[in-house]
Amino acid sequence: NAGVTQTPKFQVLKTGQSMTLQCAQDMNHNSMYWYRQDPGMGLRLIYYSASEGTTDKGEVPNGYNVSRLNKREFSLRLESAAPSQTSVYFCASSEAGGRNSPLHFGNGTRLTVT
């Protein structure tokens, strides 16, 4: 049982380049999330998808777009990367998105923008 799988694990981009971070879960969860983790800033929510077909902005959505491709997959796109987007990105999923549903995390994508 793989859980939440993120690709790639590492990426280096030049300023202005674009890329898509992929996330897939095999737990039949309804809700999926993208977070970024920065030193001293903790975890910040970028976007989430409460259910297939819906997406909503989180705390720090600027510079990002998302696609909930189907129930399993939720991708994060950087259209024009900036050094401020250097971070570790985590995808997570939960069964129902309610107060009792824990989040299940992938192992992260470490992105450096030069």
Add this chain to the structure above:
Amino acid sequence: GDSVTQMEGPVTLSEEAFLTINCTYTATGYPSLFWYVQYPGEGLQLLLKATKADDKGSNKGFEATYRKETTSFHLEKGSVQVSDSAVYFCALGGQNFVFGPGTRLSVLP
């Protein structure tokens, strides 16, 4: 809005020492509370949870009790091991989780 406060550390202990990591929260309603652990180079893993007042969550020797009167959910372990070295996050559950800043724990042999 909802928030979580936890001691940021770093916390350094010797093996077999007693561990407490404090966590307090501010929330409307009655949230579920969670502790997550992050080992180097990995994502966050659920350690334990409690869904209502006076519930005690436990896992791998770690415990935390949901205290509504003090709005706290302190993490404890009676005897830490080197393998417990990690970053620990307290969190409020809901559609959008609220995480504390994390507490780095180092356990020395």
